[in-house]
Amino acid sequence: MAEQTVLTIILNYRTPELTLQACEAALREMAGLKGEIVVVDNASGDGSFEALYQAAQEKGWTQGGRLRVLQSGWNGGFGAGMNFGMRAGLSSGAAPDYYYLLNSDAWPEPGAIEVLRDFLQTNPTAGLVGSHIKGPDGITHTTAFRFPSIAGEFEGAARTGAISQMLKNSIVPLPQPSGPTRVDWTAGASLMIKQEVIEATGGFDEKFFLYFEETDLSRRALAHGWTTHYQPDSHVVHIGSASTGMKTWARTPQYWFDSRLRYLSKSHGAFYTALSTLGLIAAGTLWRLRRLAQRKPQADPDWFLRDLIIHALITPFRGPAFQVPPAPVSILEDPK
Template structure:
């Protein structure tokens, strides 16, 4: 098996179905592949609809919500491909996206993980490759402090605003919405750290790839569309108490700092 695609669904059946449709429109050529969908205990009719519309998909039903990392790990446990492709349900591939990434990896044996250029639905380029967080980057991204001089400088560094996104380059880390991974490298590094239920699981994985001397590369020769609905960096202060997403982000940030002893 050449490629295993893993998609984790949690109450996003419409997006997941669109994602699957884009995969079935891929120009696979001679590549062998399998598509694995992990349903993270959605509690709706996602499983029935996916099974009905895409009977060839390997569908795994988790009894509990394992989070993004845990859900992907469950998919990895069933995967047979030499390469693994992690896709969020809100991503769409073009017919040549995956074959292009496969060819890139075959030609670059030191690359353990590669990510494509990502477009917003309005076709503007999305931030998908980053430098490491500073201790305050999440705070700058989530609050008005991002408008301070220090905040703007840190976010400019973090978001790589000085980088030409038409150029391929080794980077610190890649957005986990779409990752094309060498299976050999994943076996050496290990899957996602399930302590990160949501957020920082992608950053942590990339850091571990670097630690094992595998290259992490942004490659704009392949492209996807990502219908990303990130909460504004200007989160009102009271969201720290009322928003589950914001609290989850902060908790994962603290876990990340503790694991890596700061940054």
């Protein structure tokens, strides 16, 4: 049987220096595999595309079709950028057997990509598999999850031991797996997907700008019979939130609320979504009362609860928060 192909897709948005480091690590790990790397610039508008294109040429990465730098033409978020890279396919015009999605601030360690490929090759019903992610400090990041639910959101917002014990089977972050484990969804920072999954689902829903898009894809893949897995033998170092700034959010951006609302309404309908939001508000209020009584530190961005309530109230009366262009932008390769 012919060796199966991997297309590694690295999405850049105003992080060219980090993206070049990700390319270097990915090129090293792809050296023994059949496939290519595509770097997609999501219309950074800061010279990133030109800098990446020039650096790739000067380093000789583009020789032999090993790596291409493409311009998507618009900033449609994570899912849209990755869809663009998947549509680009291999330089021959063919679709690969596997798509490997890698964040621009993530660096696969030795064997990381091959381990994911081998896992999908040897598990016929597995459609998506993610890596063990750790920070530059060596601390493991939580990337194995259950699907969000009313109970799961309530538990996460309440932050109360007794509630967590009662709802332990609904807690969204799973206990850290010690071996390959089936999960509901895993993070897209280092994620490999079978081509058949993309063919069946159509790829990411581009109405998610950021957040919940991997959750939604895994849920739709499961509906087609494809499972999602966590493979801790694949190790990737990830800074985290380099493009989004999530770690330093002063306020939660509207697109996070939009994505949460879209995921819940798509998956469960309007009534379930309303109940989940009411539960989140109730649990958040409970937590804030505990904070006042016990002098606990702030855990959410400023005004999170107020912003959640306002978003829930005004969303039915406004148009779509994020418009998808009517047709994909053509691939641009040469910035000159």
